[in-house]
Amino acid sequence: MATSSVSKGCFVFKPNYKKRKISVPIEDYFDTKKNASEDSKLRFETYQLMWQQMKSETERLQEELNKNLFDSLIEFLQKSHCGLQKSSRDWGFQIKLREIPTAALVLGVNVTDHDSVFRSLTEVLQNTVTPHVVSLQAKDCPDMKHFLQKLISQLMNCCVDVKSNEEGSVHVTQKRTHYSMDLLFDWYKTVTQKAEPKLPSKKRTTCQWQSPPVVLVLKDMESFTTKVLQDFITVSSQHLHEFPLILIFGIATSPVIIHRLLPHAVSSLLCIELFQTLSCKEHLSSVLDKVLLTTQFPFKISEKVLQVLTNIFLYHDFSIQNFIKGLQLSLLEHFYSQPLSVLCCDLPEAKRRINFLSANQCENILRLPSFQRHVEKQTPEKQVALLTNERSLKEEAQSLLENLHAYHVNYFLALKCLHNFTSSLPKYPLGRQIRELYCACLERNIWHSKEYSSALQLLRMLAKDELMTMLQKCSSVFKSSSENQLDNTAKKIEEFLAQFQSLDADVKEEEDSSGSQAKGLQKTDLYHLQKSLLEMKELRRTNKKQTRFEVLREKVVDFIDCLVRDYLLPPETQPLHEVVYFSAANILREHLNAAPRIALHTALNNPYYYLKNEALKSEEGCIPNIAPDICIAYKLHLECSRLINLVDWSEAFATVVTAAEDIDAKAAPSEEMSEIIQYPFISSTLVQTHIKCNKKSNNEGFPILHVILITPFLYTGWFPPTLQ
Structure with a gap:
């Protein structure tokens, strides 16, 4: 596979991926020299089974958390579309008809989770509201042309009731079609006319089946160009009677962004309702x-x-x-x-x-x-x-x-x-x-910490209704547990609740006669709790008798303290x-909190750490001549403080590379240096010079060029022939 060229260089030949096969089973990776075990396959199977169960549980939890949100959103979409259809029959509702139903879906700043939410939302909308659901992202819609292209192409691909070769239907050719709003309106008219009437199912109502709306989901509304949104909303609002459109804005920050991006003349064309996720x-x-x-x-x-x-x-x-x-x-x-x-x-x-x-x-x-x-x-x-x-x-x-x-x-x-x-x-x-x-x-x-002692002091100053609320929550926790081994604890909590409920009016009179301490117990803000604490200390100092409520509250706190010390x-x-x-x-932490500067320095300064080649082991301060060229150049570069002489750098590089061949590289003129040394030095010099310039302006991290050049070589262990 020799290559002839005017200039010599490194040429890459793509491998034949068809011949590559993974012959080693995945579970064999569990069986290494470090932790060899005859149970490696069983451990891997146990891991797979447990992870599938945990994954299913998290997905089920996600569906439960989104259920209320999706139900309220679907109810809003159905009512909005039915209202538009009823208003379209009476021309007296033209002003109302121009308002596009819009759902502002505030998802939060966890942008990486939005895709799963929108994926589930699209599936639910297609099953319950309309088959015409389109999701767009700002990166795919820089202008109106691309916006319409993505919108129309997705709508026509999701249409399954109309055949493109039928007379009167809209024929789509991706290369020659001129995407416009007229094409969008004609397509919807054709779909609603040619679609066969269907009986309403249990999920869809008759209102949606007669003329299903088009739901447009803008996943990242903040990133869309203002001009694109303004033009599309203005034109769509004037044709709602022939093209029923419903918008869903995915918002990561705040609903105020709608009014910041859209002027009042455009935002007034939207009938906005806010929806908040957990x-x-x-x-x-x-x-x-x-x-x-x-x-x-x-x-x-x-x-x-x-x-x-x-x-x-x-x-x-x-x-x-x-x-x-x-x-x-x-x-x-x-x-x-x-x-x-x-x-x-x-x-x-x-x-x-x-x-x-x-x-x-x-x-x-x-x-x-x-x-x-x-x-x-x-x-x-x-x-x-x-x-x-x-x-x-x-x-x-x-x-x-x-x-x-x-x-x-x-x-x-x-x-x-x-x-x-x-x-x-x-x-x-x-x-x-x-x-x-x-x-x-x-x-x-935890009972040895100051925070725990402070919490117990605050518990000793709570009012009766607050204590009863906490005890009821604890009782519900024990009742909801399928493996309740603390039966005595659950019974004790029920007894405390019964005793609190049995406190009659005499107890209240006794509390009133106890002085200002009982008054301070009616509020639980920090000021009154601290004041009550001082009064309680003064009360104990004067040896006054505690009320029935105070005695019962002390028992509850002691009961909680014993529960913590026994089981936590x-x-x-x-x-x-x-x-x-x-x-x-x-x-x-090494896997999740990446430190690229430290990893790159380790790779360049100690290539054995990643390549695991015994020949690369060397004493500290030594530069082995068989190390990768860029590692040699990097170590020589570290010997200079701020400025580096390119001639001295090249001569030092040649000295290290030719150390094993008894060649006096310093005595030879630089233009007669072997091309085997010239090319790797020049390629390494380009990277190191870029590093030197970058360090002068930014000493916090390595440039991206450095990452691109060194990472494939060190992590794969493969180097071009001219770099070996």
Whole structure:
């Protein structure tokens, strides 16, 4: 495959992709030298099954959250279209007829999640309102010509009732058609006339089937050109009686953007109704509640991993989809790096798999730090049995997995109960969202923190109605749980509710006679709570008798404190927690929080880190001559402070490259230097010179040219012949 040319260079020949076949099964990647295990295939299958279940749960949750929004949106579209049809029969409604029904759909700043929402919305609208639904993006519609081209082409492709070769129908040729509003109106007229009448179904009403509207969805309304929107809205409003149009604006910021982009003369032609989706934080709380704060899925993550995922969510994109992908990466990494993750499944299946564990897997159990601490607490006889008898070890492992499952059931019930008591306190000492409380409980014993003590003090100053509301929420949590092992706790909560309800008028009179303290309990703002705290301390100092309500409130707070201390122990205290918990936050951070400058410096300064070639290993400060040319040039470039002499740089490069060939490159004139050295040096010099110029103006990162040139070579391990 030689190539002749006037100028010598590097030529790329496309490989024959048809001959390439993936011969290695995917599950074999789980079986590496680092973590070789006979259960690699089973671990991969377990990972696939669990991820499919988690993915189905998140998709079902997304549908539930969007259901109310879609229902109200569909109701608005149906009423608007029926109203337009009734108004079109009476010419006295011309002013009303010119207003285009418009739904302003505020989705939030999580732009990466918008595609899934619009995809579901399009499917629902096609099934319930009209078959003519078009979605457009601003990047595809820079002017009116492209706007009409995208709109008409999508409409004509979705039309299935009219044949293009029929007489009187609109024939479409993508290359020669002149796209205009007249063509759009003629197409709709042809569709409504030629379409056969259909009986109304259970979903569609007769009103929509007679002349279905055209729903135009603008996914990113803020990015559209103002002139395009103005012209299209103005023309469409004048032909609503012959072309019923409904607009849906996808808005990421605020509905005010409509009036900023459109003048009053144009915005007055729109009949706008606002629709708001669920906030990103509430959606995240729902995902955590259904995926992590449940025993349905045995896989769990540690506090640091959860902190990494939530920080990316809160400080980068607010994307639920990216959070779920990070969760998937954590699940994959856990099953890949932990051989005992084969037991991370349903409890009956995990107990069955323990019976078939090999001797190596039993050794892995003995190496777990949590299991070693558990063995140290046993009697000497049991210690010997666990360390020497494989059957005793498996029986103990089954018992510990049962205890771990019961621990999670009680843990999540106590966590939700504590959250109901502390989520509405002033200044939220334990956080407003349950994820904040969950992170605090995962990290340490929460009752040792100052925030927990502050929360208990505030709970001791609440009014009766507030305490009863919190107790009712806790009671509903225990009732909704399918695995309620805390029956005594649920009964105790019911008893507290009954005692609060039994407080009669005598108790109120007793509270009134207790002085100003009872008055301060009627309000829960921070000022009155602090004032009540001082009064309560003064009351205790004077040894005054507490009322029945105060005694009962103190019992409730003590009950909550005991519940927390008994069941909210950190996961590290439980034996075999490593089987189900993923804690390698640094690995997750490397994958999700990319640092391109550090990665590129490492690749250029130490190519062995990525290429894994033993010949590239060298001592610090040495430059091996077999390293990639750009790595040699980069290391020589680092030896200069600010300015670099190109001749000295080239001579140093030639010296390093020819070090193994006993050639005195310094004695030879530069014009007689071998072309084998010239080309790689020139190509590397172009990149390094660009880096030097870029560093002078911006010292924060590498230029994009550097990334494009070096990344394919270092990550694939392939270099052109002239660069080797």
